[in-house]
Amino acid sequence: MSTVEIIRSLSERMPWSVSHSVFSNLDLGRRANWDKTLAHAEVGDESYEEKSTELLNALTEHLLCGEKFVRFYELEEEQINSLRSELDYIRIDSNIFSSIYPLILPESQLSGDLPSLSISAIHKLEDGIALVLSSRRYTYSRKKFMKDQFEELPKELSKYSEIIGVSYRKYEAFDILWVPSKGNVIEIRADYPEGKELEQVEQAINKAETFLAQKLGNDYFGNKINFFPFIDSIYKNKDEGKIIELGFMVSNSAQKLEKSRRDGTCCRVEAYHLSGIKGLDLPIEVYRIVVMWKREHYNNSYSRPEVGIHGRSTQTLEPHPYLTGISVSRCGGLEDYNFVKDRILRHRCK
Numbered sequence: 001m002s003t004v005e006i007i008r009s010l011s012e013r014m015p016w017s018v019s020h021s022v023f024s025n026l027d028l029g030r031r032a033n034w035d036k037t038l039a040h041a042e043v044g045d046e047s048y049e050e051k052s053t054e055l056l057n058a059l060t061e062h063l064l065c066g067e068k069f070v071r072f073y074e075l076e077e078e079q080i081n082s083l084r085s086e087l088d089y090i091r092i093d094s095n096i097f098s099s100i101y102p103l104i105l106p107e108s109q110l111s112g113d114l115p116s117l118s119i120s121a122i123h124k125l126e127d128g129i130a131l132v133l134s135s136r137r138y139t140y141s142r143k144k145f146m147k148d149q150f151e152e153l154p155k156e157l158s159k160y161s162e163i164i165g166v167s168y169r170k171y172e173a174f175d176i177l178w179v180p181s182k183g184n185v186i187e188i189r190a191d192y193p194e195g196k197e198l199e200q201v202e203q204a205i206n207k208a209e210t211f212l213a214q215k216l217g218n219d220y221f222g223n224k225i226n227f228f229p230f231i232d233s234i235y236k237n238k239d240e241g242k243i244i245e246l247g248f249m250v251s252n253s254a255q256k257l258e259k260s261r262r263d264g265t266c267c268r269v270e271a272y273h274l275s276g277i278k279g280l281d282l283p284i285e286v287y288r289i290v291v292m293w294k295r296e297h298y299n300n301s302y303s304r305p306e307v308g309i310h311g312r313s314t315q316t317l318e319p320h321p322y323l324t325g326i327s328v329s330r331c332g333g334l335e336d337y338n339f340v341k342d343r344i345l346r347h348r349c350k
Contacts, residue, residue, distance in 0.1 A: 074184060250282075
């Protein structure tokens with residue numbers, strides 16, 4: 001596989017802001033955006049060619065942990081031992097997905113009869129095993145047109161001032177089953193690239209659970225970790241990252257949503273927030289939170305991984321609110337992802 005193909009695959013998945021720390025860690029320069037960086041690679045750049053293996057590793061790590069919606073499952077000791085044994089018998093499916101992995105299939109090759117889910121790769125790492133599932137998914141975009149942009153319109157549309165165009169696009173998705181070498185908490189990390197619909201991703205993770213239960217011969221996905229109680233614990237811990245989005249209810253049943261710029265003040269200590277809650281009779285009830293950490297990397301670069309735990313305001317009225325998925329985004333690689341995971345899971349016992 002060529003270096004240009006690797007960079008093309010990176011450009012189709014990795015947010016441009018994330019690529020900064022990845023390229024900086026490899027002592028590689030970038031152009032103004034992905035299109036210009038890819039065009040530069042196509043012309044030829046020896047520095048990219050010399051780091052082809054490292055770029056491929058960066059792509060692989062991004063597929064394993066970049067832009068994911070994650071569920072965690074706590075297993076009994078007997079279950080985790082059984083699962084590790086069953087993984088020894090799992091094999092990679094032979095098809096178009098696995099044939100070019102970790103490169104991403106271009107949209108032109110995502111038509112026709114493809115498996116709904118298939119095992120594209122198995123990574124046996126020092127700290128666990130990652131099973132990579134590939135599938136074809138669809139995304140759409142909307143664009144607004146004004147009536148006067150058209151010279152002629154069908155009679156049925158002529159009465160409208162604005163027209164909305166919807167375009168559909170196919171893309172290859174990568175969902176991950178992660179089974180650690182130590183411990184009893186496993187994960188399914190469903191692909192959640194920027195701009196994709198959460199409802200579709202939740203359906204995908206349900207589909208992955210069913211697929212894996214059939215492949216493994218056992219259903220290991222019943223005991224999902226409930227993340228709703230984590231929200232309040234994270235909010236109250238002022239040393240736990242920077243809150244850049246905060247949704248909460250106040251005692252008069254009013255709903256509030258506060259946001260901060262990534263380079264701005266943490267919502268916990270923002271003056272407007274503190275003054276607003278100071279005179280309340282009862283504590284606020286937090287149901288939605290997005291937390292960011294700034295992590296220093298090699299060569300004076302930084303990554304800013306984020307976790308989103310998105311409950312609903314109505315769940316604050318429930319006696320035992322239940323929320324099983326979190327979004328993990330903007331990770332530069334597995335080191336970022338594992339850092340975030342460890343920070344979040346420590347709130348399980350609080």
